[in-house]
Amino acid sequence: MTNCFSIPSALQLNAIPAFNDNYIWVLHNTEQAVVVDPGDAQPVLAFLAQHQLQLTTILITHHHKDHVGGISQLLQHWPATTVYGPAQESIPLRTQAVHDQDKIQLAALGCELEVLSVPGHTAGHVAYFGRSDQGEPFLFCGDTLFSGGCGRLFEGTATQMLASLNKLTALPPQTLVCCAHEYTLSNLNWALEVEPNNSDLHDYYQQAAALRAAQQPTLPSTIGLELRINPFLRTHIPAVQLSASNYCSGRASNDSEVFAQLREWKNNA
Numbered sequence: 018m019t020n021c022f023s024i025p026s027a028l029q030l031n032a033i034p035a036f037n038d039n040y041i042w043v044l045h046n047t048e049q050a051v052v053v054d055p056g057d058a059q060p061v062l063a064f065l066a067q068h069q070l071q072l073t074t075i076l077i078t079h080h081h082k083d084h085v086g087g088i089s090q091l092l093q094h095w096p097a098t099t100v101y102g103p104a105q106e107s108i109p110l111r112t113q114a115v116h117d118q119d120k121i122q123l124a125a126l127g128c129e130l131e132v133l134s135v136p137g138h139t140a141g142h143v144a145y146f147g148r149s150d151q152g153e154p155f156l157f158c159g160d161t162l163f164s165g166g167c168g169r170l171f172e173g174t175a176t177q178m179l180a181s182l183n184k185l186t187a188l189p190p191q192t193l194v195c196c197a198h199e200y201t202l203s204n205l206n207w208a209l210e211v212e213p214n215n216s217d218l219h220d221y222y223q224q225a226a227a228l229r230a231a232q233q234p235t236l237p238s239t240i241g242l243e244l245r246i247n248p249f250l251r252t253h254i255p256a257v258q259l260s261a262s263n264y265c266s267g268r269a270s271n272d273s274e275v276f277a278q279l280r281e282w283k284n285n286a
């Protein structure tokens with residue numbers, strides 16, 4: 018018998034640290050959990066046990082080992098778990114292949130996710146955008162967008178990645194950005210070279226440095242913050258264009274070329 022008067026518990030979002038600098042995000046209420054990109058099962062199993070949670074869903078953004086390595090062991094403990102992953106990539110033990118604009122109902126958590134195709138870091142990379150039962154928007158973006166940076170172009174072009182990032186920056190500015198790596202401070206050190214006169218960037222660096230000194234994650238970020246401080250989202254800003262052209266000794270003729278110059282610079286930073 019269902020209880021029609023039950024009120025959904027408020028959702029919680031946690032970042033489980035894994036390996037050197039990965040985060041495995043967990044979205045959960047008091048009973049059930051969804052995990053994103055579990056590269057390692059052990060820290061996830063420990064978190065689920067500690068909070069007495071049942072794993073129902075795994076969301077995979079792309080095929081890299083540090084994002085999929087824990088799936089098999091998690092399924093041994095939770096065989097009924099649904100594993101969502103991009104249709105265009107080979108994802109171990111995937112049970113649901115997802116495409117751009119697919120909707121995923123997380124009934125137990127009272128929320129719906131939308132799949133966004135964001136190629137660039139890998140060819141089939143997807144992100145998952147959702148809203149909590151309180152209406153708060155959040156994004157699991159894997160290795161596409163980092164705070165102060167973006168993923169390397171392993172399988173895609175600068176034009177593809179810029180289009181993918183533009184899709185993410187069109188989301189509401191208060192969207193919580195749940196990135197898969199703690200790269201923030203090194204990204205911001207580089208971003209300060211690109212835009213030394215950006216006062217928002219200086220302020221954010223101080224906040225991020227304080228969080229890391231206290232061994233706290235700098236994430237989630239927000240889309241609104243990233244638009245103010247992330248050079249890869251600021252290819253339209255003259256100061257960013259000038260720095261990029263100085264580094265590469267050549268003027269870019271469009272935003273994709275500015276993006277490619279920035280990516281080259283960051284790869285060598």
Ligand SMILES: [Zn+2]
Nearest residue numbers: 079081138160
């Ligand atoms: Zn990756």
